[in-house]
Amino acid sequence: MKSGTRIALHRLDLCPVCLVGFSAGDSCATDIELGTCHAACLEGAPVVYLDTGEPSDGPVTTFPYEPD
Numbered sequence: 001m002k003s004g005t006r007i008a009l010h011r012l013d014l015c016p017v018c019l020v021g022f023s024a025g026d027s028c029a030t031d032i033e034l035g036t037c038h039a040a041c042l043e044g045a046p047v048v049y050l051d052t053g054e055p056s057d058g059p060v061t062t063f064p065y066e067p068d
């Protein structure tokens with residue numbers, strides 16, 4: 001490897017829970033403190049409303065990951 005070679009990782013492309021990069025179409029959810037994580041990685045965590053922090057019984061909002 002030539003000196004100066006660098007591999008760039010976009011910070012947002014890494015799940016803060018499992019530290020595995022997201023792939024397009026991965027089911028993701030937003031943790032109130034950690035930000036975007038895999039939905040599966042947040043399974044079992046308490047669900048709260050993002051705007052109020054109040055506990056919720058509702059289903060977790062998930063969305064497919066889309067790379068920039």
Ligand SMILES: [Zn+2]
Nearest residue numbers: 015018038041
């Ligand atoms: Zn993850």
